[in-house]
Amino acid sequence: MSTAERRATVLVIGAGQAGLSAGYHLKRRGFASALTDPAAARTFVVLDAEAGAGGAWRHRWESLRMATVNGIFDLPGFPRPPIDPAETSRAAVPRYFEDFEKATEPPILRPVNVTAVTRADADPHGDLLVESDAGRWRVRAVVNATGTWNNPVLPRYPGQETFLGRQLHTRDYVSADELAGSRVAVVGGGISAIQQLEEISRTATTYWYTRREPVFLDAEFRPEEEGRRTIERVRADVEAGNVTGSVVSYTGLIWTSYALAAKERGALARRPMFTAVEPRGVREADGSFTPLDAILWATGFKAALRHLDPLGLRNARGGITMRGTRVAAEPRVHLIGFGPSQSTVGANRAGRDAVRELAGATFAGAR
Numbered sequence: 298m299s300t301a302e303r304r305a306t307v308l309v310i311g312a313g314q315a316g317l318s319a320g321y322h323l324k325r326r327g328f329a330s331a332l333t334d335p336a337a338a339r340t341f342v343v344l345d346a347e348a349g350a351g352g353a354w355r356h357r358w359e360s361l362r363m364a365t366v367n368g369i370f371d372l373p374g375f376p377r378p379p380i381d382p383a384e385t386s387r388a389a390v391p392r393y394f395e396d397f398e399k400a401t402e403p404p405i406l407r408p409v410n411v412t413a414v415t416r417a418d419a420d421p422h423g424d425l426l427v428e429s430d431a432g433r434w435r436v437r438a439v440v441n442a443t444g445t446w447n448n449p450v451l452p453r454y455p456g457q458e459t460f461l462g463r464q465l466h467t468r469d470y471v472s473a474d475e476l477a478g479s480r481v482a483v484v485g486g487g488i489s490a491i492q493q494l495e496e497i498s499r500t501a502t503t504y505w506y507t508r509r510e511p512v513f514l515d516a517e518f519r520p521e522e523e524g525r526r527t528i529e530r531v532r533a534d535v536e537a538g539n540v541t542g543s544v545v546s547y548t549g550l551i552w553t554s555y556a557l558a559a560k561e562r563g564a565l566a567r568r569p570m571f572t573a574v575e576p577r578g579v580r581e582a583d584g585s586f587t588p589l590d591a592i593l594w595a596t597g598f599k600a601a602l603r604h605l606d607p608l609g610l611r612n613a614r615g616g617i618t619m620r621g622t623r624v625a626a627e628p629r630v631h632l633i634g635f636g637p638s639q640s641t642v643g644a645n646r647a648g649r650d651a652v653r654e655l656a657g658a659t660f661a662g663a664r
């Protein structure tokens with residue numbers, strides 16, 4: 298591992314859909330590889346924590362098939378080949394990303410984990426320093442594309458640490474087989490919670506807990522129109538510096554085939570959150586006790602941005618005020634796959650938009 302400081306004009310953190318899109322557009326706009334052409338006027342490099350291509354798709358649970366994902370948008374300029382709907386997304390998507398990387402050859406270093414981004418000095422147009430477990434980079438701008446998978450939300454409930462059964466997060470879930478025959482609490486009101494509840498309820502006794510009464514859309518979801526409206530609402534929130542909620546908190550729940558299957562099986566009989574966890578189960582809101590063998594915390598994810606903490610980007614409410622993909626208070630940092638661009642199509646567009654701005658920025662010219 299090199300300890301010498303290296304230089305690039307733009308450094309992209311993460312090589313999921315968002316980071317690959319940024320890399321694709323940087324190359325198209327004439328940024329050279331900081332690895333093979335470090336003396337070029339404008340260079341870039343991508344640092345990715347994974348051992349191979351695929352971003353977070355490498356880790357999706359085994360039973361999340363291509364038929365049950367919400368719909369994956371192609372990487373820029375690279376149509377997906379036909380994929381068997383029964384194939385696991387964790388195999389099919391990384392293979393497609395790998396083919397994309399072979400075809401477009403972005404300068405990716407992996408596995409490299411970025412640990413901190415700091416300002417080199419007080420000059421607001423000066424360099425940023427990117428610290429990683431493979432050394433330091435001195436750069437003019439950072440495009441952060443680190444997704445959410447590495448930042449699972451794990452709520453705290455009294456007595457949680459005393460539970461004698463198994464506790465797992467969506468991140469740890471593999472398939473319903475491992476929970477067959479047991480009594481399982483599924484906590485959470487999002488898409489993953491319902492998908493996993495549906496699967497687990499086929500072979501286990503499940504109890505579904507959510508903080509709020511889940512709201513299912515009565516009418517059919519019109520992805521074009523309602524998707525656009527949702528994105529605008531999320532965009533307004535991040536531009537106002539608000540902390541954003543889950544997708545479902547904006548859209549409501551959709552009667553997908555798996556939600557309907559869960560309903561038919563009686564698995565959607567929602568309970569209010571339990572008040573405490575005890576060694577052998579949970580204490581219900583009404584004071585009764587429910588014995589359990591496992592608790593699945595399907596409680597979602599938040600943007601994985603801890604390495605940006607030294608920059609102090611958050612406001613008093615904990616949000617980051619954005620202007621498009623750029624952080625309002627720190628124009629050298631772009632966040633993509635964040636807020637309104639937290640989807641495969643959003644990640645593509647955000648990568649393009651961030652690079653369009655960076656290519657036009659004066660600091661992009663000189664290193």
Ligand SMILES: Cc1cc2nc3c(=O)[nH]c(=O)nc-3n(C[C@H](O)[C@H](O)[C@H](O)COP(=O)(O)OP(=O)(O)OC[C@H]3O[C@@H](n4cnc5c(N)ncnc54)[C@H](O)[C@@H]3O)c2cc1C
Pocket residue numbers: 310311312313314315316344345346347351352353354357366367368369370409410411412442443444445446447489598601604633634635639640641642644
């Ligand atoms: C369970 C689940 C299912 C989803 N299904 C869909 C779907 O069907 N359709 C859809 O459009 N969207 C879906 N999404 C949303 C999805 O997150 C986005 O669509 C998109 O894939 C995210 O791409 P990304 O590049 O932002 O992040 P990721 O794919 O998470 O990539 C981030 C990359 O950054 C790397 N990284 C993170 N931290 C660091 C660090 N400090 N240093 C270096 N590298 C780092 C990671 O290792 C990873 O390679 C789903 C999300 C979840 C959680």
